[in-house]
Amino acid sequence: MGKFCFGIDVGGTTVKLGLFTAQGDLLEKWEIKTRVENGGINIIPDVAETVKAKIEEKNIDKNEIIGIGLGVPGPVKEDGTILGTANLGWGVFNVVKELSDSTGLTVKATNDANAAALGEMWKGGGQGYKNIVLVTLGTGIGGGIILNGQVLSGTNGASGEIGHIHINDEETEACGCGNIGCLEQVSSATGIVRIGKKVLKNSEKPSILRNKEISAKAVFDAVKEDDELAIQIAEIFGEYLGKAMAIIATVVDPQVYVIGGGVSKAGDIIFKFTDKYFQKHAFSANRNIKFALAKLGNDAGIYGAAKLIIG
């Protein structure tokens, strides 16, 4: 019977690693640098080495280890095939096979957004639920979908790419993905800044936000001060995000949306702006869906990766 497992979250700058008990208690966490040079050829060998070193350091019997769960920043097929991960320099290869061969341990892998969603379901904002959609509002918008407690991977490992839902027919600028009118362009941290600048430019009204660096945090701080233009920006953020969550609900019918990423640090106030638009556009059967803030921050990925292997 396995007593331990590893939850690993491979990011573009660092690899986060956690040693967990089989019950999901985080015993220790550490980081190593992600060596993206040379097509990221060193990343998995580095991971294997630090895992083996930790096993030795802790004097753990290999038979007591359930395995390694891995989250990676790009599409992963169910068999562990990576389909190219731009910011790690990776091409197409089987990450599960490579890490399993070099450690002798069972390995399971998924997309980092799915891992984070699984982590939040298990130990974070989605605790107590089995059907959750994690919406990560950062530089972009990521999504992870868990149904019946299982990660929804999709055909190309590209489910939950909700930042690229077409949501705004009026948009004229292109998203990073090349399309026009994506959710990410209006409701991500960078989207809020972009919309914020437009709102300030198109108005003569006074605002706390004038003559300072606009950020999602500055906008929501100003909202708390009843700043009229900040409220206008937050309404636009909420209108598109609320509408997108209503649309997603008609497809997968979750129990709860968990909102994470930098923007979620503004707190429950974001729901004040998403709720009314969600309710306006939601199908009747979905109107009782709950909303919660993510709780695990940067640890969501390692928790979810651990849960992937614990099952």
Add this chain to the structure above:
Amino acid sequence: MGKFCFGIDVGGTTVKLGLFTAQGDLLEKWEIKTRVENGGINIIPDVAETVKAKIEEKNIDKNEIIGIGLGVPGPVKEDGTILGTANLGWGVFNVVKELSDSTGLTVKATNDANAAALGEMWKGGGQGYKNIVLVTLGTGIGGGIILNGQVLSGTNGASGEIGHIHINDEETEACGCGNIGCLEQVSSATGIVRIGKKVLKNSEKPSILRNKEISAKAVFDAVKEDDELAIQIAEIFGEYLGKAMAIIATVVDPQVYVIGGGVSKAGDIIFKFTDKYFQKHAFSANRNIKFALAKLGNDAGIYGAAKLIIG
């Protein structure tokens, strides 16, 4: 080892029943009337009775029957709980338990749209795929989602309610569901008629469609004759449906869309109008998704119900 099973599709007017081999060959199909009066209290007893009569008629040993799969026109939870099905008069009860108790057979149930999707995956337009979204363009728009060969039920049995995706910000009239701007309002058979009347009214141009009963069929027949206004109507149909399918793809990342229902009888020509809008709005990872027409017609439900129990 089971040799036979029943696939049953409960509709608002008739209950369709099929006796299948365990390999999925349809041996016999028949129908009974759906007695919706008195809160639909007779429907399941009638089903039980006709199933028992068929078993006797065919002289089948009960041990040779795998069980009964059931599709019903409304949300069904995974445990078989019906959450109220307006057009059968049903309130809340467990349909699996009731039919199982009265037949002594294993029963599994799902929403009729999910059953149809499972049927099309197994023996119809989605054959060879495991991740499909069935879009049924009829009076309304229904949807059924199959992932990894399994029905996606959702929390309230309300996944795949894609007819009620909010897709049209310009809409002024209300959908049957009470919301404004649903996909069903523009791309269903009735939606095409509604849009068609508007297009004809707002134009002075000649059209084959003038002075005749407009229907989805008439519109696509006129499209085949290069009728300018019919093409304009088909463009609107395709724009919204194509965009909706691009949005759904970012959420569940299917391999194939299978299009069924009355509108699909127009044939492959409908893809001429949906394809360009799908490609315009689809996330890069989803652009290779296939499109196919449904093949099983009204039998999709009984096939899918049978597959539900065969597994």
